[in-house]
Amino acid sequence: xxxxxxxxxxxxxxxxxxxGPTAKATARAVNVTYGNTRAVxxxxxxxxxxxVTALIGPSGCGKSTFLRCFNRMNDTIENxxxxxxxxxxxxxxxxxxxxxxxxxxxxxMVFQKPNPFPKSIYNNxxxxxxxxxxxxxxxxxxxxxxxSLQKAGLWDEVKDRLDQPGTTLSGGQQQRLCIARAIAVNPxxxxxxxxxSALDPIATGKVEELIEELRGRxxxxxxxxxxxxxxxVSQKTAFFNQGELIEYGPTADVFTKPKHEQTKDYIMGRYx
Amino acid sequence: xxxxxxxxxxxxxxxxxxxxMQRRIAKRQVRDRRFKRLGLTAVLAAAAFIVVLLSVVITRxxxxxxxxxxxxxxxxxxxVIGATPDTAATVAGRTAIVxxxxxxxxxxxxxxxxxxxxxxxKQRQLRTLMSPGARxxxxxxxxKNSDLIGxxxxxxxxxxxxxxxxxxxxxxxxxxLPMTSLTTKAxxxxxxxxxxxxxxRSFHWLFFQRGDSREPELAGILGAVMGSFLxxxxxxxxxxxxxxxxxxxxxxxxxxxxxxxxxxxxxNNLAAIPSIIFGLLGLAVLLNVFHLPRSSPLVGGITxxxxxxxxxxxxxxxxITAVPHSLREAAMAIGASPIQVVFHxxxxxxxxxxMSGTIIGMAQxxxxxxxxxxxxxxxxxxxxxxxxxEAATTLPVQIFLWADNPERAFTEKTSAAILVxxxxxFAMNGLAVYLRNRFETxx
Numbered sequence: 190x191x192x193x194x195x196x197x198x199x200x201x202x203x204x205x206x207x208x209g210p211t212a213k214a215t216a217r218a219v220n221v222t223y224g225n226t227r228a229v230x231x232x233x234x235x236x237x238x239x240x241v242t243a244l245i246g247p248s249g250c251g252k253s254t255f256l257r258c259f260n261r262m263n264d265t266i267e268n269x270x271x272x273x274x275x276x277x278x279x280x281x282x283x284x285x286x287x288x289x290x291x292x293x294x295x296x297x298m299v300f301q302k303p304n305p306f307p308k309s310i311y312n313n314x315x316x317x318x319x320x321x322x323x324x325x326x327x328x329x330x331x332x333x334x335x336x337s338l339q340k341a342g343l344w345d346e347v348k349d350r351l352d353q354p355g356t357t358l359s360g361g362q363q364q365r366l367c368i369a370r371a372i373a374v375n376p377x378x379x380x381x382x383x384x385x386s387a388l389d390p391i392a393t394g395k396v397e398e399l400i401e402e403l404r405g406r407x408x409x410x411x412x413x414x415x416x417x418x419x420x421x422v423s424q425k426t427a428f429f430n431q432g433e434l435i436e437y438g439p440t441a442d443v444f445t446k447p448k449h450e451q452t453k454d455y456i457m458g459r460y461x
Numbered sequence: 462x463x464x465x466x467x468x469x470x471x472x473x474x475x476x477x478x479x480x481x482m483q484r485r486i487a488k489r490q491v492r493d494r495r496f497k498r499l500g501l502t503a504v505l506a507a508a509a510f511i512v513v514l515l516s517v518v519i520t521r522x523x524x525x526x527x528x529x530x531x532x533x534x535x536x537x538x539x540x541v542i543g544a545t546p547d548t549a550a551t552v553a554g555r556t557a558i559v560x561x562x563x564x565x566x567x568x569x570x571x572x573x574x575x576x577x578x579x580x581x582x583k584q585r586q587l588r589t590l591m592s593p594g595a596r597x598x599x600x601x602x603x604x605k606n607s608d609l610i611g612x613x614x615x616x617x618x619x620x621x622x623x624x625x626x627x628x629x630x631x632x633x634x635x636x637x638l639p640m641t642s643l644t645t646k647a648x649x650x651x652x653x654x655x656x657x658x659x660x661x662r663s664f665h666w667l668f669f670q671r672g673d674s675r676e677p678e679l680a681g682i683l684g685a686v687m688g689s690f691l692x693x694x695x696x697x698x699x700x701x702x703x704x705x706x707x708x709x710x711x712x713x714x715x716x717x718x719x720x721x722x723x724x725x726x727x728x729n730n731l732a733a734i735p736s737i738i739f740g741l742l743g744l745a746v747l748l749n750v751f752h753l754p755r756s757s758p759l760v761g762g763i764t765x766x767x768x769x770x771x772x773x774x775x776x777x778x779x780x781i782t783a784v785p786h787s788l789r790e791a792a793m794a795i796g797a798s799p800i801q802v803v804f805h806x807x808x809x810x811x812x813x814x815x816m817s818g819t820i821i822g823m824a825q826x827x828x829x830x831x832x833x834x835x836x837x838x839x840x841x842x843x844x845x846x847x848x849x850x851e852a853a854t855t856l857p858v859q860i861f862l863w864a865d866n867p868e869r870a871f872t873e874k875t876s877a878a879i880l881v882x883x884x885x886x887f888a889m890n891g892l893a894v895y896l897r898n899r900f901e902t903x904x
Contacts, residue, residue, distance in 0.1 A: 291796060300787065321796060
C-alpha cells in the first residue's frame with residue numbers, strides 16, 4: 190500500500206480537519222488489477238457528505254470496481270489487488286488497524302439487483318443492527334426498523350406486513366428495502382451500484398427521490414448508466430473511461446461544458 | 462422453390478411457407494413426440510418395477526406376520542413347579558418358578574389331549590408340534606400370576622414353525638412340501654386339533670417384540686430395528702456435522718491451492734470406493750487399534766459414517782455453491798463476518814440441498830451390509846440391544862442371515878423383515894422431507 194499523504198486534502202499537520210468543505214472520503218492513486226488486467230488506473234477523487242457523487246462511463250470502464258474499493262468488497266474477489274490510498278475521515282481504510290467487517294457497516298452498499306435476504310421484511314432491516322449490537326431486541330430494535338423504513342420511504346407500504354418475506358415485495362420496494370437495510374446500521378457513506386437498472390421508471394423515480402432525501406446525512410456515491418439520472422441526483426460527476434478518471438467536477442459543468450473531448454463524446458452519445 | 466431454403470436469396474414469406482420448411486417442422490414435432498413417449502414409458506416401467514417389488518415382498522411377508530396357536534388345557538402342577546401360591550413370594554418359591562420344567566406341563570397337557578397316543582416315541586413326536594416358546598409363555602404367566610399354580614387353564618400356545626406351515630398349507634388345500642419334518646401321523650393330529658376348533662391364527666406380535674432366535678416362530682425383528690436405529694444415530698451424529706463442516710470449509714474458506722485440490726479429488730474418489738473396504742478399515746482401525754467393542758452399533762455407526770461422508774460432502778458443496786452470490790454480497794456489505802455470512806445466510810439457504818444429500822447418504826447407510834460383516838455385526842444376537850456398545854445387528858444384516866437360513870419358515874421372516882426395512886426407510890425419508898420443508902426458506 191503506497192501512502193501519498195501530501196496529496197490528501199484532509200491531511201494537515203496534526204491530522205485534524207482544516208477549514209472549508211472537507212472531504213468525507215478521499216482516494217489517491219488508486220489502482221485495481223484483476224490478474225494482469227488493470228481495471229482502475231491511478232484515480233484520485235474526493236467525496237463530500239452533503240453531496241451525491243455520480244460515477245458515469247461506458248460499460249467496463251472500472252467505475253463499479255472503483256466504487257467497491259470504498260467498502261473493500263474487492264477483497265472478496267479472488268485475484269483482485271487494490272493499491273493506493275483510500276481514507277474515510279482521514280483514516281486509511283486499508284490500514285492494518287481497520288476491521289473490514291466493521292468498515293462494511295460504516296460504508297453501506299446497495300447493489301444493482303435488489304438482493305433482500307430471504308427473511309421477513311422486519312428481519313431484513315433488523316439484521317444489521319442486531320449483529321452489530323446497535324439496538325437491544327424489543328422496542329429499541331422495533332424503533333430502528335421503523336425509522337429506517339421511514340427514511341427509505343417504505344414504512345407506509347409495509348408496516349402491516351413486516352413479518353412477510355422481503356422477497357414478496359415488488360422490485361422497486363425490494364430496492365428501497367435494501368436501502369433501509371443499509372441505513373439501519375447508521376453508515377457514514379452509502380455506495381450505490383446502478384441501484385435503478387433493474388427498476389421501472391416509477392420505481393426509479395422513488396429511489397431517486399430517496400437519494401435526494403438522504404443527501405446531507407450520508408456521503409453518497411452512485412454508479413449509473415443513465416446520464417439523465419446522474420444529472421438529476423448528483424452534485425458531482427466523475428467520468429471514467431478505460432479505468433481512468435477522465436473528468437471530475439460539479440455535475441452541471443460536466444454535462445454542460447465538459448473539458449475533455451472524451452467526456453463530450455460520451456455525453457453526446459457517441460460511444461458507450 | 463429450390464431456392465426457398467436459402468435465407469439470403471428467398472423472400473421470407475416463401476422461406477417460411479415452403480414445403481421443405483413444413484416437412485422440417487413436422488420432423489421436429491415427430492422427434493418431440495417420440496422423446497415424450499420414451500420418457501413416459503421409462504417412468505411407467507420404473508413404476509411397474511416398484512409395484513412388482515412391493516407386491517412380491519408384501520404377499521411373501523403376510524404369512525410371516527401371523528402365527529398358529531393351539532388351545533391346551535394346562536394343569537399348573539405344584540409338584541412340577543415346586544411352589545404353591547403361598548410360597549411363590551419367597552425367594553425359594555420364585556427361583557422354583559423361574560427354573561421349573563414347564564416342558565413337562567406342556568407334555569402332560571398334550572398327552573391328556575391325545576390320550577390314545579401311548580407309545581413314548583409317538584408322544585415325543587407330539588411334543589415337537591409345540592414351539593419351544595410355549596414353555597417361556599407358561600413361565601411368564603406363572604411369574605405374573607402365581608395363583609395359577611394348582612389350577613387348570615385353557616391356554617393358547619404357539620405351535621412349532623413346521624406345524625404352522627402345515628396348517629397354512631392345509632387351509633389352502635395344498636399338499637405339504639416334503640421339506641417339513643412332520644410325519645404323516647403328526648399331520649393327522651394337527652388335522653384333529655384344527656377340526657375340533659382348537660387352533661387359531663393371530664397377528665404375530667412377538668415378531669415385533671423380540672430379537673433373533675433359532676426358532677422361526679420366536680424370531681423377532683426388534684433387535685435388528687434397534688440395532689439399525691442405534692447405528693444410524695451414530696452415523697448421522699458423526700457424518701452430518703463433519704460433512705457439513707468440511708463442505709463449508711472447502712466452499713467458503715479454503716484457499717485455492719494444490720493441497721485443497723488434492724483433498725477435493727480424493728473426496729470424490731472416496732465416494733466411489735466399494736463399501737466393504739470401509740468395513741476393512743473399521744476392522745483394522747476401530748477394532749484392532751482402538752479396541753472398540755466388536756459388533757457394536759458404535760463401531761458400525763462410525764464405519765458407516767466414513768462411508769456416508771463423501772456423499773454428504775459432495776451434496777452439501779453443490780448446495781452451497783448454488784446459493785446466489787448476491788446473497789453473500791448483501792450480507793458482507795452490511796458488515797456480517799464470514800462466519801455470520803455462512804451460518805445466517807448461506808447454510809439456511811443451502812439446507813434443502815444438504816438435507817437431500819444427507820437423506821441419500823443415510824438411505825445408503827441403512828441398506829448397507831458388507832462393511833458391517835467385516836466388523837462382526839453379522840453375529841447371532843438374541844437380546845435387543847439397549848446401548849451403543851452392546852452387540853447388535855442391523856436390518857439388512859438380519860435379512861441376510863435369515864435369507865441364508867435353510868428353515869422354510871425363515872423365508873417368510875425374511876420378507877417380513879424386508880417390509881420392516883422399507884417402512885424404516887420411508888419413516889426416515891418422511892422425517893427428512895418434513896424437516897426440509899420446515900427449514901426451507903422462501904426465495
